Amino acid sequence: MERKLFLGQFLIWCRMGIRYCSTYLD
Numbered sequence: 001m002e003r004k005l006f007l008g009q010f011l012i013w014c015r016m017g018i019r020y021c022s023t024y025l026d
Helices: 002-016 018-025
Strands: none
Touching: none
16 A cells, blocks of 8 residues: 555656656656
């Protein structure tokens, strides 16, 4: 369940700033 919550916030961060998302993915 913790992972699901983490993924949920991760998606929100991606929307707030794709730059952060790209950094994490890279």
